[in-house]
Every structure is written in structure tokens, then in C-alpha cells.
Amino acid sequence: MSELEALLLGIVQGLTEFLPISSSGHLILVPWLQDYTFLEDHEKFNKTFDVALHAGTLVAAISYFRREVITYLGAFFRSVRARTIETVDERIAWAIAVGTVPAVIAGGLGSSFIEDHLGEPWMIGIQLILFGALLGWADRLPESRGVDRLTLRDGLYVGLAQVLALAPGTSRSGITITAARYLGFDRDSAARLSFLLLIPAVFGATVYSAYKAIGDGLPSGVAGPIIVGTIASAVSGYIAIAWLLRLFRTHSYRPIVIYRYFAGAFVLLLIATGIRSATFG
């Protein structure tokens, strides 16, 4: 893999992790469109590279939300010490913690099934359209509350929705924003909650995958692409968060929904016309 290819995939990961259009789906679709099979053929490198890209987006989210992360971590530990949840910050911290649990359980139990059966381009095409339509529908519902009125039950519901994002093509940020909008949160709060939920989930997955990747050993000569990909994903991820939060304060999610329709239809059209295969790898 060249540094340029790593740069492209890093930018794709950074942008699509936060844009509700599915990062895992695009990381499969971009090489699929180019008929680029290096990552499919080099499984060990693929896994390490995937960890590196996710570490980049994690750095982006922690950097952007550094004040919130410090505030909520402090509130979380204060609450544990006091054995009660009373302040707004404590409720938000616990809602994020509770919202992370369903994905950890489902990911732990279903990871083999997901790796073996999900993530084919035809599935990604359908899910881009299906969950795009769901986001469009939820976004038409009224905005009745902000993140300061988040409860543990809300955190659990959004966390349960996050489980669906284990299938590539759904979009983690897309389905959590959809769930939050369905629960009545305004667009800005829905996006904030979605991006904050990413931090513990991706932190856990990155630590686990990095531990496994180090244990398995790295192929030689991969340091350059991994460093380039990680930096590209961190920088593009930071820009994506800042841009999206500004955009969603004044605009609906409609452009995202339209993009998902076009991207999904494009993928299915390529498959239907035989230009690309329905499966990859």
C-alpha cells in the first residue's frame, strides 16, 4: 500500500466516521469501486490499518470534545463515589456509559457472525438507502429537548440503536442520530450525543484490536502508510465534527439522506449492470 492510498482511506475514514453515511461501508466500497484488493488480500495488515484509522478518529473526537470529556469523566467518578446520579453532567456521563453497553455485548457475541456474513457491497447499498430513509423520517419529527435533558433511559435506547451499526453500511453516527431525533432531541444535541458515544465504544474496540494486532505482529514496511492514514483520519475527523455541528445547528439532515440514496442506488446499479460484483474479496 502506498502512502497516497493510505491518505485517501484515512480521509474517507475521518469524514465518514462522523458524517452519518457509514465509515465501515465506505472503507469497503472505496477499494471495491477501484477494484483494489490489497486490504482484502492482506488480512493482518487490514486489521492493523483499521485499528490505526479508528485511533485517528478517536483522537479527533477526544480533541474536539476535550472539555466535555474532562467534565463528564469528573462527574462520572464523583457520582460513583457518592453512589447517586443527580446533576446534569452526571446524568449525561452515565447515559453515555449505559449507551455503550449494548454495543459491547452485541459486538462481543456477534463479531464472528458480522465478519463472516455482513459487509458485502450489495448489503451496504441496501442499508445506505434503508437507514437513510429512517434518518429522513426521524428528522421530520419535532425538536423538543436538548442534551441537558438526557436520561439514562435515552442513553440505553440510543445505545440499543447503536447495535445496528455493527453491520457495515448502517452508520454508527447515522443510527444514533436517528434514535436521538426520534426521542425528540434537537439536531445539535443528537449529533453531540452521537459523537460523544463514539469515544468509549471506539476506545474499547481500539485498545482490544491494538492488543491483538501487537500480539499477532506487524508485517514489515507498513509503518509509513499506517502513520499517514492515522494522521489523515485524525485531521479529517476533527474538521468533520466542527463542520457538522455548525451545519446541523441551521440545516436539516436532508443532504445526508439524499447522499445516502444516491450512494446506495449507485452501488446497486453497478451490481445490477454487472460492472462490479455483488460481493468483495
Add this chain to the structure above:
Amino acid sequence: MQKRPQLILPAIALGILFLAIAIVYWVDSASSLPSFFPGHESGSSHHHVKHGIAAAVVALGCFVFAWFQSGGPTASRERPGT
């Protein structure tokens, strides 16, 4: 937050059970797991580490729940502006 002290013992018992399940997943290979465990696979030497992590998270949740039910101040700690 409403306290339910009668749930402390069941929560701890459930937490210990899930912790034991997590340890079984980490220690035993897929073929050695009891047949009713998700992930049991005859002849497989694979260790279901992620299944163990999922069980450990549930155990932690049970212990945290028991911890919160077991005490806490009676007066509100709500601060203005938080």
C-alpha cells in the same frame, strides 16, 4: 434516584455469575465450553475472548447497580447551573 436495597443481593449474585462466565470464556477453548454456552464449537481451539469481555461488562453493570443501591446521600447534591 430511587433506591431499591432489596435488589442488592440479587445484583451481586448475578454479577458473580457473569464474572464466572467471563472467566470460563477466557480460560476454556470453544470446544471445552459447556454445550449451552453461545460459541461452543466441537474440535475448535479458539478462545472467545470477546464473549468473555461481553460477560465481564454485564458483571460490572450488576456490581455498579448494587453499589448505587447500597448507599448515597439523602440530601440533593444538585448544584445551580449544572
